Amino acid sequence: xxxxxxxLKGEDKKAAIxxxxxxxxxxxxxxxxxxxxxxxxxxxxxxxxxxTVCVAASGGKDSLTALYFTFLFCKERNIPMFALxxxxxxxxxxxxxxxxxxxxxxxxxxxxxxxxxxxxxGMTLDEMGPITLEKFGRKxxxxxxxxxxxxxxxxxxxxxxxxxxxxxxxxxxxxxxIMNVMQGHQKQNAGLGPLAGLNDNEMYVRRVKPLYFVxxxxxxxxxxxxxxxxxxxxxxxxxYSYRADIRDMLNLLEEKYPSTKSSIINSxxxxxxxxxxxxxxxxxxxxxxxxxxxxxxxxxxxxxxxNACKLIxxxxxxxPKAKQKK
Amino acid sequence: xxxxxxxxxxxxxxxFEIEVFxxxxxxxxxxxxxxxxxxxxxxxxxxxILSSASIVTINNDIATDDDVVxxxxxxxxxxxxSGG
Numbered sequence: 001x002x003x004x005x006x007x008l009k010g011e012d013k014k015a016a017i018x019x020x021x022x023x024x025x026x027x028x029x030x031x032x033x034x035x036x037x038x039x040x041x042x043x044x045x046x047x048x049x050x051x052t053v054c055v056a057a058s059g060g061k062d063s064l065t066a067l068y069f070t071f072l073f074c075k076e077r078n079i080p081m082f083a084l085x086x087x088x089x090x091x092x093x094x095x096x097x098x099x100x101x102x103x104x105x106x107x108x109x110x111x112x113x114x115x116x117x118x119x120x121x122g123m124t125l126d127e128m129g130p131i132t133l134e135k136f137g138r139k140x141x142x143x144x145x146x147x148x149x150x151x152x153x154x155x156x157x158x159x160x161x162x163x164x165x166x167x168x169x170x171x172x173x174x175x176x177x178i179m180n181v182m183q184g185h186q187k188q189n190a191g192l193g194p195l196a197g198l199n200d201n202e203m204y205v206r207r208v209k210p211l212y213f214v215x216x217x218x219x220x221x222x223x224x225x226x227x228x229x230x231x232x233x234x235x236x237x238x239x240y241s242y243r244a245d246i247r248d249m250l251n252l253l254e255e256k257y258p259s260t261k262s263s264i265i266n267s268x269x270x271x272x273x274x275x276x277x278x279x280x281x282x283x284x285x286x287x288x289x290x291x292x293x294x295x296x297x298x299x300x301x302x303x304x305x306x307n308a309c310k311l312i313x314x315x316x317x318x319x320p321k322a323k324q325k326k
Numbered sequence: 327x328x329x330x331x332x333x334x335x336x337x338x339x340x341x342f343e344i345e346v347f348x349x350x351x352x353x354x355x356x357x358x359x360x361x362x363x364x365x366x367x368x369x370x371x372x373x374x375i376l377s378s379a380s381i382v383t384i385n386n387d388i389a390t391d392d393d394v395v396x397x398x399x400x401x402x403x404x405x406x407x408s409g410g
Contacts, residue, residue, distance in 0.1 A: 001390045016388040023390065061406075220406040221381055221388070247407070254378045 003028055017221055020259055026225050033222055037069045037210050044194040046208035047073060047163055053081040054161035054205065056152050057105075057112075059097030061223045061230045062167030064104055066211050068226070070165050071108055073210075084155055086148050087116040089124025100229050115155045117147060122318035131315050141241045143311060150299070150308040154320065156205040169211040169219055174264040175246045182246075190279040193272050198280050201291055203300050215261065346401040348373065359395050367391040369401065379406055 003025035006013040015023035024032055041047050047070070055070050057063040067083055074081040083105055087094055098114070105112040118124050125147075129140035156164045168176075173192060180189045191197050196207040211219065223230050253260045293299065294306035297319070301307070312319055342361060345354040346369060357372050358364075366382045366389050381404045382389045395401060 001392050015390050018390055026388070216406045217378060217381065220404070224381065224388070224404070251376050251379050251407075255376045258378075 016225070017218070019218075020262065029218075029221065030225060033214065033218060034069065034072075036213055038073060040194055040212055041073055041208075041210050044208075044212075046195060046210055047079060047165075049077055049079060051079055051162045052160050053079060053163050053165060054156040054159060055081060055083045055165040056156075056167070057083040057085050057101055058094075058167075059085070059099070059101030059104070059230070060167070061219050061228075062169050062172075062211060062216070064100070064167075064228050064230060065214070065219045065222050066165055066167040067104065067110065068108070068228075069210060071110055082111040082113060082159065082161075084152065084159070085112065085114045086151050086155075087114055087118075088144055088148065089117045089126055091124075091126055097230075103229060113155065113159060115151045117151075120151060120318070120320040121147065121312070121315075123315070128315050128317065132311070136314055138314075139241065141243075143315075146307045146311055150306075151320065153203075153205055154299070157203065161205050164205040164207045166207055166209055167211055167219075168209045169214045169216055170261050170265055171216045171247070171250070173209070173212060173268075174250060174261040175243055177264055177268045178250065179243060179246050183242075186275070187279050189268065190272075190275040192268065198276055199291075201300055203291075203293075203298075212265070213262070342397045344395070344397065344399070344401065346373070346403055348375070348403045350403075350405040350407075359397070361397045362394050364395050365391065366393050366395065366401075369395065370403070373403070375403055380404060381406060 001015040001018060001023045003011075003013045003015045004022035005028040006025055013025040016026045016029055017024055019032075047053055053070060053074055055063070055067045057067050070081060073079075083101070085098065085101055087098060102112065104110075116124075117128070121128070125140060125144050128143050132138040132143050133140065152164060176192055177189055180186060180192075194209050194212040196209065197204065200206060250261055250264075291300050292302060292304070294301045294309055295304050296309040297306060299306050299308070309319075340360065341358045343356050344359055346357055347353075348355050355373055357369050359369070366384070367377060370377050370380065370382070370391075377391055382393075383402045383404065384393060384395065384399050386400070386402075
């Protein structure tokens with residue numbers, strides 16, 4: 001297979017990947033990916049010159065790809081940025097990705113902050129998981145997701161960030177949309193998109209997803225071609241997750257019907273404005289405010305008590321100390 | 327000359343067993359190839375691995391589905407699925 005861009009120039013180069021719109025050699029693929037990601041950032045105003053950007057990074061292929069391109073974008077425009085890693089304390093998994101992330105940040109001179117479950121909650125996920133599973137039938141992924149989101153938001157806010165970049169890619173987003181549809185969680189779909197969430201709130205660092213249109217395969221290929229050292233493995237708790245089943249189903253469909261995943265996210269984008277408007281209108285509480293705040297910790301939430309505080313009560317772990325924004 | 331052509335025809339149809347490294351299982355799996363005929367896509371199909379969920383290298387160079395495999399090639403199948 002030959003690179004179609006090279007062929008247009010009368011050159012003959014082997015392709016490294018075949019995509020929807022043609023096959024690309026290594027050089028043209030790297031250019032294509034950079035253009036695609038920067039276009040996403042610009043089109044959806046994901047990062048503005050007035051922002052301070054925090055990149056949620058785990059050391060995996062997607063967060064390193066997001067971190068690299070965010071670093072390039074911010075450097076060109078003198079926009080301050082840093083990386084933030086949440087160490088859940090998953091033995092045999094997290095310490096490997098942490099090393100890759102530290103090496104990466106050292107190479108590109110990116111400031112890295114790390115918040116750990118052990119320090120913040122007094123327990124690792126490995127310690128919490130069995131408690132929530134046995135006592136409440138709650139999978140470790142649920143606990144992980146709730147506490148990770150809490151720490152990402154509070155730490156990014158304390159460090160002065162106005163935007164939180166995550167490495168969510170086309171695969172993640174198409175899975176999320178389908179999961180929400182299948183579970184009847186349409187309101188959660190309203191919060192999806194390259195610029196996540198429904199509204200701005202000073203307590204909530206708005207999440208942005210520059211890799212929204214990037215597939216997992218593109219992300220992995222990028223890391224390989226750039227020589228980024230990435231530990232390739234799945235979280236040991238993935239077998240508990242509903243998402244893994246949806247992922248496998250979508251991968252089978254993609255194999256048989258190419259562009260399935262991109263069609264799903266484009267279909268979502270087609271209705272996303274109406275969804276956001278609908279749930280924004282429904283979101284107003286008795287004080288005519290769009291937000292509720294947890295009666296225990298004061299963080300924005302959808303009910304009286306936030307999910308994190310409910311979990312802390314169930315597990316009996318420590319509550320993270322809230323700090324003032326820098 | 328006729329016999330030589332038959333011999334080379336037979337050789338070209340000969341199947342060889344090669345080992346490919348599968349990253350997801352961190353293991354080596356045996357597959358059958360016909361040198362210069364069997365493609366990356368054929369190997370993935372033999373092993374039940376999805377092309378959309380993998381990147382294949384041949385002799386440490388990125389390969390596409392239509393690339394053919396030779397007897398002494400070092401083939402690796404890398405997974406694109408990672409994380410949680």
